[in-house]
Amino acid sequence: MKKRIPRPTLKEIEKIISEFQKRYPKYIEAEIICTSPNKIPVWMIKVTDKGVSSEDKSNVLIVGGHHGDEESGRAACIGALEWLVTEKAGEVLKKQQVLIVPCVNVEGTMKNEHCNSNNVDLCRDYTMNGGTSQPEVKGILNIADRYKPDVTVDVHGLAGGAIHEMVLPVQTREYCEDDWIHNMLARDMRNAAERKGYPMAGHSLSWSGWFDSDLKNPVHLNTYCYKKYHSIGILTEGNEATFDYGQMKESGSLRLIELLKAGNKKYPFEYYPGYPNRIISGSFFFGLIAYGKTAEERRNSTVDILKNLDHFSFGQKYPIKKGQADLTVKYKGETLTKGASFRYRRKGLIKPKGVYFDNRKLNISETNGFVIWYDHCSTYIQWNIPELSEGEHKLKLKY
Numbered sequence: 001m002k003k004r005i006p007r008p009t010l011k012e013i014e015k016i017i018s019e020f021q022k023r024y025p026k027y028i029e030a031e032i033i034c035t036s037p038n039k040i041p042v043w044m045i046k047v048t049d050k051g052v053s054s055e056d057k058s059n060v061l062i063v064g065g066h067h068g069d070e071e072s073g074r075a076a077c078i079g080a081l082e083w084l085v086t087e088k089a090g091e092v093l094k095k096q097q098v099l100i101v102p103c104v105n106v107e108g109t110m111k112n113e114h115c116n117s118n119n120v121d122l123c124r125d126y127t128m129n130g131g132t133s134q135p136e137v138k139g140i141l142n143i144a145d146r147y148k149p150d151v152t153v154d155v156h157g158l159a160g161g162a163i164h165e166m167v168l169p170v171q172t173r174e175y176c177e178d179d180w181i182h183n184m185l186a187r188d189m190r191n192a193a194e195r196k197g198y199p200m201a202g203h204s205l206s207w208s209g210w211f212d213s214d215l216k217n218p219v220h221l222n223t224y225c226y227k228k229y230h231s232i233g234i235l236t237e238g239n240e241a242t243f244d245y246g247q248m249k250e251s252g253s254l255r256l257i258e259l260l261k262a263g264n265k266k267y268p269f270e271y272y273p274g275y276p277n278r279i280i281s282g283s284f285f286f287g288l289i290a291y292g293k294t295a296e297e298r299r300n301s302t303v304d305i306l307k308n309l310d311h312f313s314f315g316q317k318y319p320i321k322k323g324q325a326d327l328t329v330k331y332k333g334e335t336l337t338k339g340a341s342f343r344y345r346r347k348g349l350i351k352p353k354g355v356y357f358d359n360r361k362l363n364i365s366e367t368n369g370f371v372i373w374y375d376h377c378s379t380y381i382q383w384n385i386p387e388l389s390e391g392e393h394k395l396k397l398k399y
């Protein structure tokens with residue numbers, strides 16, 4: 001095994017941040033999000049096209065270096081940052097705010113140690129409701145709560161000393177489309193690296209020995225953001241056993257770049273372009289969807305819906321008549337003032353004669369009414385309800 005020379009060092013990272021700030025003021029903004037126990041600053045770089053308003057941008061949070069002895073995570077972050085300031089990333093920066101914390105465990109990195117200087121594994125210090133003890137993790141959670149990320153990536157390395165390279169989606173809630181969507185994105189990330197000669201493992205984060213594999217009792221960066229913001233959560237692992245710095249950077253950043261490109265795509269099952277994280281519950285056939293015309297509105301609606309998710313139940317009237325759909329949404333939570341949307345999918349290209357909500361006929365509208373679109377084999381109808389109150393709501397479609 002090759003002797004590992006841990007790169008990038010904290011000094012190298014700080015130098016890159018200060019150089020990039022000077023060279024790319026239109027795209028780069030750096031800030032100190034917290035300091036470590038011995039007051040070493042932890043930097044975050046926000047990369048976005050500052051000429052475009054942020055309200056319709058997706059937010060992506062990429063955190064490297066939770067473990068100070070894993071340099072490939074830091075290397076991947078630097079690789080992604082270097083790509084983001086090239087012309088190739090122009091469209092991504094118009095539609096996304098990319099927040100990169102290349103090295104959160106600054107003191108562990110200085111000593112090439114797994115934990116921080118309080119001897120805490122930062123990955124295990126995440127909690128849902130305020131029990132976090134370490135300043136570095138508090139700093140990350142502040143950023144997560146400020147930006148409500150659509151995507152989080154927790155970039156690791158070392159792979160237990162093995163040669164494994166992995167893209168591991170977060171454990172999602174059972175019986176919804178999240179599992180499929182996460183695996184689709186992870187597959188695309190792996191393929192991007194393999195095309196350039198970096199072989200990948202194909203499995204998810206399903207090993208029961210992993211500390212966060214049980215969604216009932218987990219918390220790390222990805223699970224925190226998935227539960228609170230419905231963020232797409234990905235953890236990556238890199239080979240540090242046989243790779244040099246250039247290879248670690250390339251393999252890691254190829255995967256991150258592919259994910260960032262996904263944030264500019266239009267997925268057939270989504271109405272708006274961007275990361276496909278809007279089906280909060282249910283399936284492609286009948287789902288509870290984030291409401292809003294802009295990315296910011298959808299993030300705010302998602303937070304409210306997730307808080308009240310247990311108060312929803314869904315039904316469909318049987319037998320299902322030809323040319324008609326009768327759906328019910330029972331809701332027992334507080335009034336959702338940030339709105340809620342509901343999506344229905346049916347085989348073939350259908351033309352509705354009427355779309356109704358609680359017997360009110362709706363017009364086409366992204367904010368108060370319905371929208372309709374098609375894919376290769378089906379029609380999607382989405383009810384957009386600006387305020388949802390308690391009660392049994394009837395959604396009807398005639399065509």
Ligand SMILES: [Zn+2]
Pocket residue numbers: 066067070156157
């Ligand atoms: Zn790690």
